[in-house]
Amino acid sequence: MERMIEVLHESRLANVFEIVGEGRTASTLLVSVVWDDGKSRRTYFKMFHKSLPLGLLNEITGYLLAKSCGLPLPTHAGIIKVPKGLIENQDDFLPHAFVVSEAPGKTPTTICQLTDPITNQQLNAVMGMLRDWPKLNDTIAFDDWAANTDRNLQNIVVDGPGKIYLIDHSNLPVKPNWSASDLQPHEKYRNILVDILQIVQDGKLPQKRAIAVAATQHSDAYNNIIDELEYWWEQFLSADSSRRKAIDDFLRIRAADGHSRLSSNFYLMAV
Template sequence: MINFATIAGELLPFRHGNVNQTFKALVATSDGRVPVAAIIKDLPVKELFNELISFLILKDLGLPVPDTYLGLVPAGNRQISKGPLLPDGARLVLASKDVGSPNLKFVTNLSDLSSEAEAKACLSRFVPELAKWGKFGEMYAFDTWVANVDRNLGNVLFGGTKPDGSVDVWVIDHGQALTSEMWQPNDLIPEGSYMNKLQIWAVPFLTDDNKSTCLGSLQLFEIKAHALDKRSKVEYLSKMFGLDDASKNAVTNFLELRLAEVSGQCRTALMVETMI
């Protein structure tokens, strides 16, 4: 399900508002393509698992996620220290195709030092543009379903509106899906209510029509999500990373049972419980 890639050149440190140790590099992929420019992230096992299970789900749902690989960094590289260690001393990292679009944090030029007035002024311009994207509501639903608690401005790539009227959007950085990067089986409560950061920085700038459009996509999302073979994806990655049966079963049950909560929790996230 996941293609592998070998780091084909130098790892160049990369800072773009990212939290984790991140690099840019060329990678040679196992599917035989020419070397791909990629973003490399050095992640511990569960955060890497979160990223990959999210990629597999997003890809099958038809949401725009950059091609993602399990990268192999040869033994002896001192820049990588968190990724799973293989018997020969090599390490595994997350490698995702560099699609060339900036994240919203860069586009809006907002930072932790920005004033509340500056944030409101920027987001009032950019969120309506983002809401033109036809899958905006499905992004809400996905984050609610997998308990992705960190959809911040840096985790949406936004290349603007194209000449044909479509919006260039990519969803990235899902290491804090499944409630966090350090989840334990008893953290995964299907009926639990988890943070949806879109409610903080996007909802205040959505019109009622925007919200209605988002809600209209819920039924299609749920149909697609129910049809996914969730169990095989979890078993595949659990075997790859050596997760125990308790963890594997907890993730599978969480994904299967939580779908019943998506509609109600999305309405709450959109602040439209009473909207018809």
Template sequence: MIEQDGYLVTLKEMSPTSGGVSAKTYLAEVQWPNGDIIESFVKLFPVNTRIKEIINESFGFLLANSASLRQSTRAALIKLDVTEFPIDTNTDSFAAANGFVYGWVTASLGGKDLKKMYLKNPPNISSNEAQQILSVLGSWPNFKSLVAFDDWVGNIDRNIGNLIFIKKDDIGVIDHGQIFGVVDWQCEKIDPTYNSTNWMLNAFKAQYKGTILHPTVYQPILDIAAKNSSSYAQAKADIQNCIIQINKTIGSNLDSKIDEFFNYFEIRFATVATRLPHALAA
């Protein structure tokens, strides 16, 4: 947890094209609990999606760690003072009662996102730009790992704007705001057997230009899923404890829902061998 005084100074408010469509995102100097002052990205969420976004970001960060994906080494809840941010206390009862709201902060990875690197006129993308991006993804050693991860967590919002190019063969992932295969599980039912849109899987298919994929082509994704399942089993108790603590801290009262979330992840693993071929054939 980072207290209000840990947010030192705003360096830049990010535009919707460079991060934070559902949230206001700030690049800021933040003092972390160990005293380190680090450029970090801070997300301020709308009141109606705040709980959903924080829970999703928390799950995404913890699960990506268990899957050994490259991401920020630091993430935390942060208290954002109502006097320093555009927070309407007339419509936000938590903010009015407490003088702050909870946000989400991650230390910057550095580098540039692939959207900034390759698109001249986002969100428009030319065929040449698309081929360049497919080439970069295809040569990235962890591309199949990201395909497997996004299938596992039901990430429906992966895009090149949340893939950070650090150096050759080194791409980091950020943003896990829409997982469980839905935009908002507060008002939508989650179904672990449903093949929601996996944009990285679509990019994987696009490399083969519409040809029917032999099982040997996608077997590495299934192998990675099996490895992730094993790593998750070892980390599950710690992940549960973290989520339970976050739920308690932000007052989200999701005790019964948390079991549904963990059940989702386990069924995704159990069904991937049948779901993936169907998704690739679609």
């Protein structure tokens, strides 16, 4: 089976350009990577601290689920062994990094030069970029399904009207270091895009019916990608049967119940 997530040898790391993100739990570099098609691409190289052991798996899971939903993502994603001596304190990080090709465009926070707490005026500017995006409802439904509670303005990339890409899924499902007990299939989780829409639309959400309808695709999307998901879950969770079972049950049940769950959350009659 040909997999979407590429497994790359460390020799595929061609150049390191700069550090673009450095925090307590992850460090991200902008690099050049030679992918399996032989082409070199600007790529984000994300290393997770050992205190975040599920970060790499979360990224893989999120990428595969979103890809199966037909959402716009960077074209290539994979894992690569971190070469020795790449960064200081490397022993504090997981031995493999998540790599994803660079998507065209900029984050709304960069476009709007947001450095202080976001204002309503700035939110309106950001929503002007998102409002006519054909995949907005599908993305909100996806974030509800996968319990992605961290769709902030730094993990979407805008490349012009209607051209928006999704990045960074290390915090799903629910939270970065989720446990089996955290994954409650019938729970209502925070959806940040819904929060933003309601703020700029005076508390209203005229899209709610379309969002609920978008959730009807999730069972098919899950079934279409389950073979690769199971492969990676087995690689990372083979020694943790409770987590392994929990993530499968969580996503499968939420996929099947998405339409009714969102209709209930939005106080809709059957649609």
